[in-house]
Amino acid sequence: MMFESSQFDSTPSFVSSQTADPSPSAAKIRDAQPMHPVTVKQIVGASSSDDDKSNFLIDGISVYNVKLVGMVFDKTTRVTDVSFVIDDGTGRIGCTRWVNDAQDTQELEELTDGIYVRVHGYLKSFKGKRQIVVYAIRPVKDYNEIANHFIECAHAHSSNTRLQKNGSATLASSAATTPSNGQQAVSSSQVSQEYNLDGMGIIDKMVLDYLHLPTSIKQEQGISQNEIAQKLKISQEKIAEAMRSLEAQGEVYSTIDEFHYKSVKA
Known part of the structure; x- marks a missing residue:
């Protein structure tokens, strides 16, 4: 890419x-x-x-x-x-x-x-x-x-550190322009190793941040997957996958049914 x-x-x-x-x-x-x-x-x-x-x-x-x-x-x-x-x-x-x-x-x-x-x-x-x-x-x-921004950060980080190692003071393009040597940009999997929080995926982090909002914490019955999908503009399939991941990590738990969740720390 x-x-x-x-x-x-x-x-x-x-x-x-x-x-x-x-x-x-x-x-x-x-x-x-x-x-x-x-x-x-x-x-x-x-x-x-x-x-x-x-x-x-x-x-x-x-x-x-x-x-x-x-x-x-x-x-x-x-x-x-x-x-x-x-x-x-x-x-x-x-x-x-x-x-x-x-x-x-x-x-x-x-x-x-x-x-x-x-x-x-x-x-x-x-x-x-x-x-x-x-x-x-x-x-x-x-x-x-959001994912694109992290990829852009990783690309700039990779380019600039490589330039420093090569002894060059030339500034890598901060606007994420195409490298002149045609080298491919850093992949999203590489980004996750450095820029995700404690190994947590970007969507997982977005979901957890939403569950930590004061308005979400006040909801005793928890927040529905459908609401989170609508608010974050992410497909329900991806939200369900994030919920399974967060539940496995002990970050969230289901409440009134398998589609409503609250954060463990909320």
């Missing part, structure tokens, strides 16, 4: 203006930097760039702009900004989206706890804690986009 940038970078359904960040200088720096697909685990493990304190090193590459896919938690709305946490299965990171006008406010109303989103933003460290200042965000409509 070859990578094309259009596979991953469709136009966001709501994107901030050029003034999304209060600092004009930050916007100029942002626009001059390439975009990197990353996971939270990579951000947490990144080291500071020696030549630029605003950048971080991931796989030996200086990173400023990042794109991330994950589930929203702990949304907090204030007058000037909205903060929330993104959980992508490898960890959690805080995010901030500045609000400049009524359109921004309306767009961010779509942002609710428990939905999957794609965010574009830049990395920032404040009081020793890393976060993402978001300037573009949109809901994920197709769960395949």
Whole structure:
């Protein structure tokens, strides 16, 4: 499978203006930097760039702009900004989206706890804690986009680490463009070894995250497979397979019948 940038970078359904960040200088720096697909685990493990304190090193590459896919938690709305946490299965990171006008406010109303989103933003460290200042965000409509993002991350990781081993400082394409040597991209099975949570499959993690939502926990009778399939836009067959896997791992249990489940930890 070859990578094309259009596979991953469709136009966001709501994107901030050029003034999304209060600092004009930050916007100029942002626009001059390439975009990197990353996971939270990579951000947490990144080291500071020696030549630029605003950048971080991931796989030996200086990173400023990042794109991330994950589930929203702990949304907090204030007058000037909205903060929330993104959980992508490898960890959690805080995010901030500045609000400049009524359109921004309306767009961010779509942002609710428990939905999957794609965010574009830049990395920032404040009081020793890393976060993402978001300037573009949109809901994920197709769960395949989540798997694609992890494949893209693995491809970039493989390309960049290979370049470092070869002693090259050339930046691997962060937009997941086709490698010039025609090499095939990393397979989804390879992705699961590094980027899945404790060996848990992507769909399993999505289902478990949904069962951990406050609204799901309140349902004493459990959540039906049909509801989860509709909310996550995944086939009932795949949801049933995920439930069997989670039940075998001791993560969930059935309640009123074999089609309703609750998380063991909820």
